[in-house]
Amino acid sequence: MLGPSSRFHATLALVGSLLGLLFASYSTMDYAEHLDRGLHDVHCSFIPGAPPTSEAEACRAAMYSPYSAFFRESMWGGVPISLFALGAFAFFGGFALYLWLSRERAPKLALGFFAGVGITPLLVSLVMLTISITKLGHLCKTCVGIYISSLLLAVGAVTGLFTLKGEARPRLAFFFPLGWLAALGVTTLVPAVVYASSVPDERPYLGKCGALKQPKMSVGAPLKIHGSRAIQPVMLFEDPLCPTCRAFHERLLDEGVFERLDVELVMFPLDSECNWMLDTPLHPGACIVSKAVLCGGDRTRQVLEWAYDEQVYLTRAGKAGKDVLRAAIKQRWGGDLLKCVDDRKTDVLLNQHLHFASDNAIPVSTPQMYLGSKRVCDEDTDMGLRFMLANLAPEVLK
Amino acid sequence: MTAAGAQPTPPGPAGGMSALAGWLGASGVVALLTLATISVRMWVSSATDRLEHPGEKPKVAIADQAEVAYCTPRFKEVLERVLHSCGLAQDETRRGCKPADVKTFASISDSDFNELFTPLKDRGAVILFDEGMQDLDDGAKKLLEDKWFERKGARYFFVVARASKTGNQAKNNALSHRRANSVMYHLTSVANDPEIDKKVGLLWLGNEFAQLSKDYCSWPTSRPNEKCDEEAINRSAFVSWVDCRL
Structure with a gap:
């Protein structure tokens, strides 16, 4: 049982706040670093002080997701949610310090206020945790760091109430909590306001990443996927076994953008078995899976989304050998589709897709998105997706 | 606070x-x-x-056509000269190169010319014809299609038609021309490619330039089970994609 002069609760809250501040700083730093439109390593570890890494797909996916920031249409990348955490944890850190120093002299109202507002980061964390699990399908370690910090803070804040027994405590006027609440509001907003007022104008950089020299395929044809409310023609170069393509596809779905697109899909597997532009296969088996997509006919979208959904398994199958992959395709889509995959005509069509890429001298990377003939920069397909669409194809967001 | x-x-x-x-x-x-x-x-x-x-x-890395080891500067120089001169690379009406053209544009000896194609042994094939004929038999059609559809990253497809020493030079010149056209006609019918003219380079050498030695009988041919000698190997059209950027 905690005595009136115990510092346990305040210590716990202080540690939680400072850890939360640290993890929120990492998250914000990673976000801000990408404002230069470059690709950077990101922090993705439970260990405070761990350096950024390139092996951080879950954290990168969280960062690019529509749930990571506000106002993403009016500001490139939006205002990251971690900025609000930064301000809030600064307030809670200071308040916890006050309680730690006050011990048994801390007013009842202060402890009650702290218990009330100290659980709000945990509530927000629970919402974000639910989104991570249900929408993103994975947990970002830095985010988990913030969730744990929020839990420590909440436990510290609530257990403070257990110290209220015993001797009388100083009493405070009713307006103190109102003042503290206002202070919490202001501190929560300040970093976001500073960020929003200082981010660079990214509009001049949109659409400056090249263009297709020959927007129409002279031989063969791209695949067509019409969104249910298609309004904007786009051309996509994709590899069904490329994790970035899968993430991009999921982002388009999550953002409600995909249904507004009239997609011309060009298969661009990064697998040296059919793609002569690579010396070694980056995604073994991608040629066969691409052929399955080409053979999809009316089910092109379903086959593509199946490949994305089963990407981990198909990638493993691709490494195990062609027959394993072919068996997986046959099991899911039947013998007729597999027959089509093995048909020479499909080889030729895939080759025509690859030659379309080489005729247009596009970068050897996936995914790539073209609005008309204009290439959308890679960074505008992830963090800047909504901002780019708001500027270059606003009807898609309506 | x-x-x-x-x-x-x-x-x-x-x-x-x-x-x-x-x-x-x-x-x-x-x-x-x-x-x-x-x-x-x-x-x-x-x-x-x-x-x-x-x-x-x-x-x-930028997407581009294939470029493999045999694309030496000398090889590319000859190919480029032949391609430009035979009306392939530009939208010219003239198609194909006759022996005199090749001699002039390639500026290369017979043996050196053949040597250039040596690295294409496995990539290409020799389509064989009957004596004095230009018709493709079933084996020839199949091999030609196999080679055509194994395009990979190549930009240009070469057809180098020849005639054996039998007969006079003018007749053989015309015969090798017909053989080249016969290959082109079949490719056009199977390829369904409106830009085929920009891909296929036709050369016909008659019997006056770069005759093949018997050694070329070991190359993949459309008649692997038939007797092959120096006469037979020159009643032919060598076909191959060329994996070079020009």
Whole structure:
């Protein structure tokens, strides 16, 4: 049982706040670093002080997701949610310090206020945790760091109430909590306001990443996927076994953008078995899976989304050998589709897709998105997706 | 955050401590917030600076046609001369190169010309014809289609038709021309490619330039089970994609 002069609760809250501040700083730093439109390593570890890494797909996916920031249409990348955490944890850190120093002299109202507002980061964390699990399908370690910090803070804040027994405590006027609440509001907003007022104008950089020299395929044809409310023609170069393509596809779905697109899909597997532009296969088996997509006919979208959904398994199958992959395709889509995959005509069509890429001298990377003939920069397909669409194809967001 | 104004006022020293704690707590908030805000400002400024003054960007591979080891400068020089001169690379009406053209444009000896094609042994094939004929048999059609559809990253497809020494030069010149056309006709019928003219380079050498030696009988041919000699191997059209950027 905690005595009136115990510092346990305040210590716990202080540690939680400072850890939360640290993890929120990492998250914000990673976000801000990408404002230069470059690709950077990101922090993705439970260990405070761990350096950024390139092996951080879950954290990168969280960062690019529509749930990571506000106002993403009016500001490139939006205002990251971690900025609000930064301000809030600064307030809670200071308040916890006050309680730690006050011990048994801390007013009842202060402890009650702290218990009330100290659980709000945990509530927000629970919402974000639910989104991570249900929408993103994975947990970002830095985010988990913030969730744990929020839990420590909440436990510290609530257990403070257990110290209220015993001797009388100083009493405070009713307006103190109102003042503290206002202070919490202001501190929560300040970093976001500073960020929003200082981010660079990214509009001049949109659409400056090249263009297709020959927007129409002279031989063969791209695949067509019409969104249910298609309004904007786009051309996509994709590899069904490329994790970035899968993430991009999921982002388009999550953002409600995909249904507004009239997609011309060009298969661009990064697998040296059919793609002569690579010396070694980056995604073994991608040629066969691409052929399955080409053979999809009316089910092109379903086959593509199946490949994305089963990407981990198909990638493993691709490494195990062609027959394993072919068996997986046959099991899911039947013998007729597999027959089509093995048909020479499909080889030729895939080759025509690859030659379309080489005729247009596009970068050897996936995914790539073209609005008309204009290439959308890679960074505008992830963090800047909504901002780019708001500027270059606003009807898609309506 | 200060406890000043508390009622009733606690004893002096404790009240002073509580007020001090309040001030220290408030200072803590201000300090942490200032630190966080300055950091945010610095991170954004730094990114803005990098955006406005980008350093050297990492080189990105660009999609292009295949380029393999046998694409030596000499090989490419000859191919380029032949391609340009035979009306393939530009939209000219003239198609194909007759022996005199090849001799002139390639500026190369017979043996050196054949030597250039040696690395294409496995990539290409020799389509064989009956004596004095230009018709493709079933084996020839199949092999030709197999080779055509194994395009991979190549840009140009070469057809080098020949005739054996039998008969006079003019007749053989015309015969090798017909053989080249026969190959082209079949490719056009199976390829379904409106740009085939921009891909296929036709050369016909008659019997006056770059005759093949018997050694070429070991190359993949459309009649692997038939007797092959120097006469037979020159009643042919060598076909191959060329994996070079020109």
